[in-house]
Each structure stands twice: as C-alpha cells, then as structure tokens.
Amino acid sequence: MFNYSKITKESLKSDLTETIENSKNFVTKLKETEEVNLESFDLFERQISDLSGRVTFMGDVHVDEEIRNFSNEAESIIENYLLETITDVKLYEKFQEIDKASLEGESLKYFKEVEREFIDAGHLLEEEQKVRLIEIEKRLIDLEITFSKNIADDKSELTFEASELDGLSPGELNNLKKKDNNFVVTMAYPDVNAVMENCKIRKSRKKVWKAFNNRAVSENSPILKEAVSLRNEKAKLFDFQTWAEYRLQDRMAKTPNNVDKMYKNLIPKLQESAAKEKEQLVIDEVKVENIEPWDVRYFITNKRNKESNVDSSEIKKYFYIHDVKKEMFSICEEVFDIEIKEEDSGTAWHEDVELWSISESTGEKLAYFYLDLYPRIGKYTHAAVFDLSIGSQDGDLLPVSSMVANFPNPNSGDGLMTFDEVETLFHEFGHVLHFGIGKAKYARFVGANVEWDFVEAPSQIMEHWVWKSECLKRFSKHIDTGESLDEAICIKLNESKNIGVSLLTLRQVSFGLADQHLHGKDFSDSLIEIEKKSQSVTTINYPDDTNHLGAFGHLLGGYDAAYYGYLWAEIIGDDLFSRFEEEGILSNKVGVDYKEKILRPGGTKPAQDLVEEFLGRPWDDKSFLLQKNLT
Numbered sequence: 001m002f003n004y005s006k007i008t009k010e011s012l013k014s015d016l017t018e019t020i021e022n023s024k025n026f027v028t029k030l031k032e033t034e035e036v037n038l039e040s041f042d043l044f045e046r047q048i049s050d051l052s053g054r055v056t057f058m059g060d061v062h063v064d065e066e067i068r069n070f071s072n073e074a075e076s077i078i079e080n081y082l083l084e085t086i087t088d089v090k091l092y093e094k095f096q097e098i099d100k101a102s103l104e105g106e107s108l109k110y111f112k113e114v115e116r117e118f119i120d121a122g123h124l125l126e127e128e129q130k131v132r133l134i135e136i137e138k139r140l141i142d143l144e145i146t147f148s149k150n151i152a153d154d155k156s157e158l159t160f161e162a163s164e165l166d167g168l169s170p171g172e173l174n175n176l177k178k179k180d181n182n183f184v185v186t187m188a189y190p191d192v193n194a195v196m197e198n199c200k201i202r203k204s205r206k207k208v209w210k211a212f213n214n215r216a217v218s219e220n221s222p223i224l225k226e227a228v229s230l231r232n233e234k235a236k237l238f239d240f241q242t243w244a245e246y247r248l249q250d251r252m253a254k255t256p257n258n259v260d261k262m263y264k265n266l267i268p269k270l271q272e273s274a275a276k277e278k279e280q281l282v283i284d285e286v287k288v289e290n291i292e293p294w295d296v297r298y299f300i301t302n303k304r305n306k307e308s309n310v311d312s313s314e315i316k317k318y319f320y321i322h323d324v325k326k327e328m329f330s331i332c333e334e335v336f337d338i339e340i341k342e343e344d345s346g347t348a349w350h351e352d353v354e355l356w357s358i359s360e361s362t363g364e365k366l367a368y369f370y371l372d373l374y375p376r377i378g379k380y381t382h383a384a385v386f387d388l389s390i391g392s393q394d395g396d397l398l399p400v401s402s403m404v405a406n407f408p409n410p411n412s413g414d415g416l417m418t419f420d421e422v423e424t425l426f427h428e429f430g431h432v433l434h435f436g437i438g439k440a441k442y443a444r445f446v447g448a449n450v451e452w453d454f455v456e457a458p459s460q461i462m463e464h465w466v467w468k469s470e471c472l473k474r475f476s477k478h479i480d481t482g483e484s485l486d487e488a489i490c491i492k493l494n495e496s497k498n499i500g501v502s503l504l505t506l507r508q509v510s511f512g513l514a515d516q517h518l519h520g521k522d523f524s525d526s527l528i529e530i531e532k533k534s535q536s537v538t539t540i541n542y543p544d545d546t547n548h549l550g551a552f553g554h555l556l557g558g559y560d561a562a563y564y565g566y567l568w569a570e571i572i573g574d575d576l577f578s579r580f581e582e583e584g585i586l587s588n589k590v591g592v593d594y595k596e597k598i599l600r601p602g603g604t605k606p607a608q609d610l611v612e613e614f615l616g617r618p619w620d621d622k623s624f625l626l627q628k629n630l631t
Contacts, residue, residue, distance in 0.1 A: 001368065001400065002054050002389070004349035007062075009070050012055050016074050019051045020081055031090045036097050038107055038442070039393065041114055044085075046390050046443045052078055053388030053400070060152070060380040061372055061404060062349055068378055072149050079141040086121040087134060106604045110442045116250070120238070129237050136230045143227045147556040150216040150223075152381060154551075157186045158207055167200035169313030175413040187212050188375040189382075189406040193418055196294065197301040198312060202284065209294035213548035220550035221527055227556055228523045243519040244561040252453045252568065252607055259516060259564045263509060265621075266567075267537060269630045270509065273502035274539055281500060292541055296507075300500035307499065308492040315493075316416040318476035318485055321373065321407055324422055327475035328429060329356075331465060335591035336433070336599075337361045343368065350376070352411060353402075358436040367391075367436035370402035374409035381406060382553060383424050385431035390443040399446060401435045403428050416479065419493070423466045430459030437595055438602035445603035452558075453565035454607035458598060460566075460573030467494050468585050498629050505567075505628065506538045512564040513537060514549060519561035572611060574623040579615065581623075 023044065030040050056078060059071030085091065095118060103111050122130040159182045165173065172194040177184040185191045185208055195208045228243070235246035244256040253259050278288045281299040291299075305311050329340040338358055345355040354371045370388075372379075383405040391399040405428060408415050417425070431448055438447025448455050465471045469490035476485040485493070514534035517525065525533075527549050535542040549555065554563055576598065583590050597614040611619045625631045 001347055001397075003347045004054075004058075005347055007058065007067070007349070009064075009067050012058065012067065012070060012074065016051070016055050016077065019047065020077070023047050023081075023085075027085060027088070027091060031088075031094050033094075036094050038098065038103075038110055038114075041095070042110070042442045042444075043393060046393065048078065048082060049387070049443060050389045053386070057386055057388060057402070058349065059149070060386070061376075061402075063376060063378070065378055068152075072145050075145050076141055079145075080138060083121075083134065083137050083141070086117055087123075087130070089123070092118045092121075092123050106441050106445065109604065110444065113444065122237070125237060133234065133237055136234050140227060140230055140234075143223050143230075144556040147220050147223045147227070148553055150219045151551055151553050152378060154187065154215040155377075156211050156215055157184050158211055159184055160204060164201050164204045165195065165199055167198045168194055169198070169316070171316070171414045171416060172198065172313065175408060186375075187215055187381070189421075190375065190408045190413075193420065196297045197418065197420075199298065200284075202286075202295070205294040205298060206292065210543065210546050213546050213551060215551040217547055217550035221547065224518075224549060224555060225527065227560075228518045231519065231560065232523050242521055243523070244516055247519070247561040250451070251562070251565075252451050253564070256516060256520065256561075259512075259568075262564065262568060262571075263513065266630075267506075267509060269625075270502045270506050270628075271537075271539055273628075273630060274506055277500055277503050278539075281503075290541065292543075293538075296500065296503055296540065300504070303499045304493075304496040307496040308489055310489055310492075312418065316418055317479045319417040319419070319422050320477065320479050321410055321415045321417055321425075323477045324417060324425060324475045325371075327471075328426060331471055331474065331586065332429070332433065333361075335586055335588060336437070336595045337588060337592050338366075338437070338595075339363075345370075348372075352409065358433070365398060367399040367401070369400065369432045369436060372402055372404045373407045374411070375406040379406070380404050383428050385428055385435065385448075387435055387446075387448070390446055399435060401432055403432055414479070419466075422475070423463050426462040426466050427459045430462035431455075433462075434458045434599050434602070437599040439600055440602050440604050447599070447602045450603040451607045452562045453568045454572065456566050456569035457572040457576065457607075457611075460570045461577050464574075464577045464580070465585070467497050469494060470585055498627075501628050502630075503538070503540070508567060510534045510537050511552070511554075512567060514552075515555060515559070515561060515563040518549075518555065571621045571624040572619050574627050575619045575621075576611065576614060578623040 026044060026047070030036065030044070052075070056071050056075040059068045059075060062068050062071065095114065098111065100111055122133040125133065159179055161182055162173070165183055173183060175194070176191060177186065185195055192208060192212050196205060199205050231243040235241070235243045238246060240246040242256065248255055248259070278291055281303050282288050282291060283299060283302055286295060301312050332338065333340055337360070339361055341357050341359065343355045343357050345353060348355060348370060350372065352372070352374050356369055356371065357365055358367050358369065359365045386402050386404060388402055389397065389400040391397045405424065407417060407421050407425065435447035440446045448458070469487060472490045472493065473484045473487070477483070511534070514530055517530045517534060527547055531547045531549055532542060559565070576594070579590050580587060594614060598610055601610055
C-alpha cells in the first residue's frame with residue numbers, strides 16, 4: 001500500500017515524472033506489438049488511475065499548501081497526458097486490430113466503452129475539428145481544476161457576538177473558533193449547519209447563508225460561463241444540439257427529455273405538498289409569503305424538535321461520531337455478511353485519518369478504505385469518496401478508497417453529530433461499500449464505476465437505515481450516560497423524517513434544473529437569470545445578491561448535465577430498499593442478495609439489468625412517492 005505519510009513535493013514530482021515516462025514507454029510498445037489485447041488497455045488505465053490516487057488526491061486533503069498546489073498542477077499534467085494518449089492515431093489503429101467478434105460479456109462491454117472514448121476524442125472528425133476539440137479539452141481541464149481550487153481556497157468567515165448566535169448549544173459554541181470575545185463562523189459544514197439549524201437570530205442565519213452560497217462567486221462565475229460555452233461547442237462537433245444530449249447518451253436516462261419528464265412528474269406534487277409544509281413550519285411571526293432560504297432548515301429543525309420532544313442540540317449528544325461509526329460498521333457486517341476491521345493508519349496523510357479494511361465473513365480481504373472525516377484549512381469542503389487505487393490485475397494489490405468529509409472533530413471539539421450528518425456518513429459509506437465489494441475483470445467497471453445516474457443509488461439506499469428504530473437504538477449512545485434513544489423517541493424521530501421534505505427536495509430539484517439549463521439550448525443566459533429561474537421552483541423567496549453556482553462544485557466536478565442523477569438514483573434507491581421493507585430491515589438474506597446483484601457486479605452490466613435482477617421487476621417511483629408522503 002502506498003505510504004502517504006512520507007510524501008514530499010519532491011517525491012510526488014518524481015512519482016509523476018517516472019510514472020508518466022513509464023506509461024509512455026508502455027504505450028509505445030503497445031503500438032508496436034503484433035498481438036494486441038484488451039488487458040493491455042486495462043493495465044494502462046490502472047497505472048494512470050493509481051497515479052491520480054497517489055498524487056492529485058493530495059490536492060484535496062494535504063495540510064501543506066505547497067503540496068496541494070503541486071497536486072492541482074499534476075492533475076492538469078495527467079489529464080493532458082491522457083488527452084494526448086487517447087488522441088494518438090496509431091494507438092487507435094492498434095486498438096482496432098482487436099478481434100471484436102471474439103469478445104462477449106464484460107470484455108465486449110469494455111471494448112465498446114474504450115471505442116466510444118476514441119470516437120469522443122475526435123478520431124472520426126475532420127482534421128480542423130480535431131484540432132479545435134483538443135483546444136477545448138485542454139482549456140476545460142484547466143478550468144475544472146481552477147474552479148475546484150477556488151472553492152477549497154475560499155476563506156470566508158464571519159464574526160459574531162454570543163448574543164447573535166442565540167440558540168446554539170454550549171457544545172456548538174465551543175466548537176467554533178474564537179476571536180477576542182467573539183465567535184468565528186467559518187464556511188466548514190459543522191459551523192454552517194449549527195447556525196442554519198439552531199440559531200434563533202434570523203439576521204445571523206441570513207449572513208451565514210449568503211456567505212456560504214457566495215463562496216468564490218467572483219472568481220468562478222466567469223470560469224463557469226466559459227466552461228459551459230466550450231462544452232456546448234464540443235457537443236456540436238459531434239452533431240449534438242446541447243451538452244446535456246451529448247452527456248446523457250450513455251446514461252440510464254438516455255436523453256434530457258427523460259430527465260425533464262421526471263421533473264415535470266414530481267414538481268407539481270412537491271409544490272402542492274410544500275405549500276402545506278410552509279403553513280405548518282412557519283414560526284417567529286414570519287409570514288408564509290416571506291419565508292427566506294435561511295429560514296427553512298431552522299424551521300424544520302424547530303418542528304422536528306417539537307415533534308420528537310427532544311431539542312436537536314440534545315439529540316446530538318446521542319451521536320458521538322466514533323459510536324455512530326462503530327455501529328454503522330456493525331450493521332453493515334450483519335446485513336451484508338462482511339467484516340470491517342481497523343488497520344494501522346501509519347500510511348495516512350494526517351494524524352486524524354484512519355485506515356480500515358473490508359473482508360468477506362470467510363476472511364477473504366476485499367479492500368481498504370481511509371476515513372478523513374474532519375475539517376482542515378484547504379481541505380475538500382464537501383463529503384465524497386475518492387478511489388485511490390483500483391488494485392492490480394492479478395489481485396495481489398487490493399482496491400483502496402477514501403471517504404473525505406467535514407464532520408465535528410472529536411480531537412478538537414465534542415465530536416457530536418447532527419442527525420443530518422449521521423445520514424451523510426451512512427450515505428458516503430454506501431460509496432465505500434460499492435467500491436470495496438465490487439469486483440470486475442477491468443478496472444473501469446470496479447464498484448461505483450457505473451452509469452453516472454446510478455452511482456448514487458447504493459449510497460441513497462444506506463440513508464434508510466439511519467431512520468429505522470432497530471438501527472437508531474444501536475448507533476445512538478448518550479455521551480454522558482451511555483444510554484440509547486428509547487423506542488418512543490426513535491418512533492417520533494422516524495415520524496419526523498418527512499417534516500419539510502418537499503421543500504428540501506425542491507431545493508435539490510432547483511440545482512438539477514440549473515444544471516440542465518446551463519447545459520441546454522439556453523446555456524448562454526446569464527448566471528443570475530439561470531439562478532433565479534431554477535430557484536423559483538422552490539416557492540421560496542431567493543435574494544438578488546446571491547448566486548451559488550460559483551460554489552456549486554458539482555458543475556465542474558463530474559456532475560455536469562448529471563446533477564439530476566441524485567434524484568433519479570434516490571428513486572431507484574428507495575425502490576431497492578423496498579425489498580428490505582418487505583422482507584426485513586436487517587435481513588441478511590436480502591443484504592447478501594443486494595451485495596451479489598448490485599454491489600459486486602459494479603459496471604460490468606447495465607444498471608437497469610442489475611436493478612431488475614435484484615427486484616425481479618423494472619424499477620418505479622412508487623416507493624419514493626410513499627417515502628415522501630406524495631401518494
């Protein structure tokens with residue numbers, strides 16, 4: 001396993017130079033060989049994927065700014081090298097020598113996907129078009145890296161007097177940085193969540209909400225506009241009318257029209273329900289028609305507190321991060337018939353980072369994963385799982401991934417999680433399981449390497465266990481008394497699950513609509529116009545001086561024209577969980593079936609086929625509508 005604890009800028013630079021040089025030599029020999037095969041292309045992909053996991057990943061997590069900056073530069077170098085390789089005419093000609101007629105199953109699927117990448121690299125275009133395509137690709141690489149870096153480097157913070165943060169618990173206040181006699185709210189999620197959910201002072205919530213949504217807006221707005229324009233130009237080189245049409249051709253949705261149908265079916269139901277929710281949620285003498293975005297989570301938290309008869313700051317005392325993590329592992333072990341074991345974390349890049357392994361219950365080790373769970377300056381600001389190593393073709397080296405998140409740090413604070421943070425932990429661990437359990441002959445099909453609008457389904461399904469009493473009582477443990485939440489509170493919490501759910505879902509819909517707008521026929525509209533139009537679906541007043549698109553990392557982080565996939569995958573995830581609802585929430589029988597039919601195959605089969613094999617029927621939205629009380 002690669003030792004991240006020993007890296008320096010010089011070691012990363014040597015690794016980058018040496019690996020690319022070796023890869024170039026490998027490609028040269030591949031072009032000269034007489035007996036070309038798919039395994040050679042797979043080996044090339046593994047080499048470069050693992051290089052990214054060693055070098056560019058440090059740009060998201062390392063404490064040394066100089067190393068982070070180099071890693072971001074390295075990402076550009078690697079992406080440009082990949083572009084140079086996939087546009088190599090002789091390599092494409094050599095690939096075409098492979099006998100396609102002799103291939104079947106996973107090998108045929110792999111051949112078709114690599115062939116599609118060569119075509120997308122412009123090999124069938126006229127020379128002038130090829131030249132322009134390469135120019136576009138190189139510029140997009142730079143824009144995407146800079147966009148993400150600007151968000152990570154944003155150091156926005158606000159200073160408040162104690163009275164301006166009325167409603168935060170002593171523990172939440174203690175978690176904040178101090179400046180003189182005041183409290184500093186950074187844009188890290190634990191700080192923002194505490195204010196948005198519990199601060200009674202509306203003006204303070206407004207300040208934090210605006211600061212968070214306006215991160216990097218001045219730097220990133222022109223980058224985003226240029227990127228969507230270039231994407232549209234690229235799509236037209238391949239005779240597609242929009243970037244969304246180009247991107248969705250190989251997704252489950254297939255076309256933007258099918259995405260549009262999903263939204264048109266759900267929006268009226270969600271808005272009708274949201275109108276009732278606003279009437280039920282509004283407090284503090286705020287009129288329904290005057291509800292602002294910074295009110296919603298506060299109102300929902302207040303309502304949940306009343307419904308469960310437990311204040312959210314008190315509920316947090318039951319969710320100490322290490323206790324939650326331990327029981328989450330235990331639940332997964334029981335349901336999926338696996339073992340999760342802590343390993344020596346001496347290879348990690350920071351002292352707070354943990355290393356764990358996943359094994360079959362028989363003892364066969366499947367994969368390793370790091371947990372980097374706490375905020376740091378310059379670190380990736382959201383929650384995500386990164387594939388660090390696919391493993392070797394012969395199986396001697398196992399896959400390695402890392403969950404990167406920003407939960408309360410028990411080493412510098414109380415480590416107590418909000419219920420939403422618990423849900424996020426389970427969600428992200430779904431990605432870890434998918435990557436760790438997935439097996440495939442070819443690297444690009446391992447685990448979560450599936451159609452992009454299915455990739456979130458195995459993580460969405462994990463959120464269901466958070467709300468079930470059988471699980472809640474297991475991972476809740478009061479920080480002082482050690483007692484679990486009693487059955488009555490578990491039931492009340494579960495009953496409170498759908499409080500404000502339509503308003504929250506409409507917020508997600510607004511993000512998806514903005515994404516589709518940016519990558520549709522009206523891509524040239526102003527960002528302010530796009531923001532206002534997409535936000536109007538929420539039925540909540542949106543301020544004119546805020547535009548979150550510059551801080552919307554997904555737009556240049558792989559989810560372009562694909563953010564709808566969260567909702568699409570949630571619908572599928574709810575349907576997948578319906579089998580657990582019917583046969584047992586913690587059913588090992590269903591869990592093992594899910595492991596073997598959904599997680600194990602990864603991208604070796606179309607997601608549609610995997611889902612039908614597990615459910616015994618095509619998927620539908622009945623479970624989703626039932627979960628959201630929209631039936």
